[in-house]
Amino acid sequence: MPDGKLYVVIRGIDMAYDAKVLLGLFYDRNKIIIKEGNDLSAPDPGSMLITLEKKEHGGGFTAEAAFYDAVNGQEDLSAIVSGSRKPKYISSMKITGDDMNSPGGTLMGNRKIICGTVLYNVLKEAFKKELPYGSLTGVRPVKMAAVCLEDGMDEVQTADLLQRITGISREKASLLYEVACQEKSYMDSDDSEMNIYIGIPFCASRCLYCSFTSYPIDRLVSLVDPYLDALEKELEFGSQWIKDNNLKINALYIGGGTPTALPEGQFARLLSMVRGYFNQVREFTVEAGRPDTINREKLRIIQESGATRISINPQSMNRETLRLIGRNHTPGDITEKFYMARELGFDNINMDIIAGLPGENLDMFLGTLRQIEELKPDNLTVHTMAIKRASILHQAVSEYVSAPDEVVDQMIEAARESARRMGMKPYYLYRQKNMLANLENTGYATPGKGCRYNVETMAERQSILAFGAGSITKIVIPSENRIERTDNVKEVALYIDRIEEMIVRKKEIFSQVTE
Ligand code: SF4
Numbered sequence: 001m002p003d004g005k006l007y008v009v010i011r012g013i014d015m016a017y018d019a020k021v022l023l024g025l026f027y028d029r030n031k032i033i034i035k036e037g038n039d040l041s042a043p044d045p046g047s048m049l050i051t052l053e054k055k056e057h058g059g060g061f062t063a064e065a066a067f068y069d070a071v072n073g074q075e076d077l078s079a080i081v082s083g084s085r086k087p088k089y090i091s092s093m094k095i096t097g098d099d100m101n102s103p104g105g106t107l108m109g110n111r112k113i114i115c116g117t118v119l120y121n122v123l124k125e126a127f128k129k130e131l132p133y134g135s136l137t138g139v140r141p142v143k144m145a146a147v148c149l150e151d152g153m154d155e156v157q158t159a160d161l162l163q164r165i166t167g168i169s170r171e172k173a174s175l176l177y178e179v180a181c182q183e184k185s186y187m188d189s190d191d192s193e194m195n196i197y198i199g200i201p202f203c204a205s206r207c208l209y210c211s212f213t214s215y216p217i218d219r220l221v222s223l224v225d226p227y228l229d230a231l232e233k234e235l236e237f238g239s240q241w242i243k244d245n246n247l248k249i250n251a252l253y254i255g256g257g258t259p260t261a262l263p264e265g266q267f268a269r270l271l272s273m274v275r276g277y278f279n280q281v282r283e284f285t286v287e288a289g290r291p292d293t294i295n296r297e298k299l300r301i302i303q304e305s306g307a308t309r310i311s312i313n314p315q316s317m318n319r320e321t322l323r324l325i326g327r328n329h330t331p332g333d334i335t336e337k338f339y340m341a342r343e344l345g346f347d348n349i350n351m352d353i354i355a356g357l358p359g360e361n362l363d364m365f366l367g368t369l370r371q372i373e374e375l376k377p378d379n380l381t382v383h384t385m386a387i388k389r390a391s392i393l394h395q396a397v398s399e400y401v402s403a404p405d406e407v408v409d410q411m412i413e414a415a416r417e418s419a420r421r422m423g424m425k426p427y428y429l430y431r432q433k434n435m436l437a438n439l440e441n442t443g444y445a446t447p448g449k450g451c452r453y454n455v456e457t458m459a460e461r462q463s464i465l466a467f468g469a470g471s472i473t474k475i476v477i478p479s480e481n482r483i484e485r486t487d488n489v490k491e492v493a494l495y496i497d498r499i500e501e502m503i504v505r506k507k508e509i510f511s512q513v514t515e
Pocket of ligand 1: 209
């Protein structure tokens with residue numbers, strides 16, 4: 001396979017961005033040149049060419065992609081595009097008006113999905129590589145299975161359709177269907193209810209892979225009280241708006257960062273403040289993610305606040321891995337704090353783990369699963385390692401070695417089996433950029449113990465009012481099929497200084513909803 005430039009000529013559809021994301025999973029993004037206009041002049045000799053075209057016809061449309069290699073520098077792309085050469089690989093899909101009126105028709109009628117899939121089909125042939133999610137590159141693939149479920153399709157029909165129109169593997173299509181069924185069981189609240197997120201941007205230290213708005217607390221101790229003062233102003237404004245509009249709260253989530261990184265006095269102030277403003281909620285989660293930030297007193301404070309769910313996150317049960325990824329705790333701390341929380345009566349505890357952490361092999365990961373099964377948490381969230389731009393890992397990626405894709409895949413499958421052995425089902429799932437093996441993050445829960453907040457974040461059915469540094473408010477406007485967003489600045493000092501501006505930003509989008 002040549003390593004020259006890859007020219008991509010797209011016609012009849014505006015999808016340069018989406019195409020480039022998919023192409024980037026097969027080829028060096030810096031060598032991909034997308035041509036959407038009429039500039040089809042001669043390419044560099046030895047380049048490859050892909051054409052992607054969508055044509056409308058009689059109530060339906062056809063998408064076609066073709067791949068040509070070793071393009072001669074003398075021949076204009078326009079000559080090839082107009083048929084001077086036979087492509088090496090070709091894929092086309094015709095969608096009729098009847099298809100679009102049948103169950104799953106809204107998915108079949110989505111031109112970008114279908115064009116993405118014919119493009120994926122030629123990439124798969126040209127580069128001899130298959131992706132578990134086929135042409136799907138978005139964060140929320142479960143939404144497609146949810147459409148099928150809404151249309152009355154069963155698992156087999158859904159998997160057949162998703163395979164046909166996205167190239168997804170059978171296993172992943174069935175997984176999406178199972179998640180869609182499970183998440184529905186947590187979506188029993190009214191569409192008009194909303195959710196609250198509160199970000200506490202402090203943590204015990206910074207993990208290697210962390211991309212959250214999170215700063216080691218020992219460097220910012222003097223900013224904690226001013227931060228809580230600023231947060232209180234934002235909460236006061238938000239709670240008044242909720243009251244004025246007679247809205248109900250479905251789920252409340254305090255994350256970050258790690259809220260339990262706050263010293264006891266400030267942590268107690270945070271929780272009493274939050275409950276003072278939002279006292280009627282169906283679900284209340286407090287992230288207690290880092291075991292090295294938990295003690296009996298903080299657990300009592302959480303309990304007295306009425307929280308219904310906490311997270312105590314191992315990520316790995318291997319001492320050496322925990323050290324390597326910058327977590328100041330041992331596997332023993334995890335079990336100790338987990339049993340402490342159980343003893344105090346917490347009956348909905350989540351644990352997060354990551355498949356593909358640097359230096360971990362399959363045996364080490366299986367060891368983590370075995371120890372977690374002994375603890376029997378109520379939720380298990382299995383992340384696939386992702387190298388995120390804002391992480392320390394991204395800057396030093398060459399210094400760390402993760403397991404090869406096929407091993408990460410085995411880890412994810414082993415975690416699925418482990419969750420099943422613990423009586424859990426997958427109830428929410430999302431994907432991110434730069435995940436190893438192009439896999440997914442999945443939340444598993446024992447019956448009724450899944451997190452409503454997580455489900456609503458993925459389903460984008462209800463608004464999320466978010467407070468604190470780096471948080472993003474999303475107001476869902478169902479009548480217009482639209483979501484309005486506003487974000488808060490990330491840096492703690494800036495958030496404190498500009499709190500009035502953060503409130504004005506919220507007022508502006510709230511006024512659009514209530515006008
Ligand atoms: S515990 Fe979570 S928030 Fe804290 S540094 Fe690690 S990944 Fe980031």
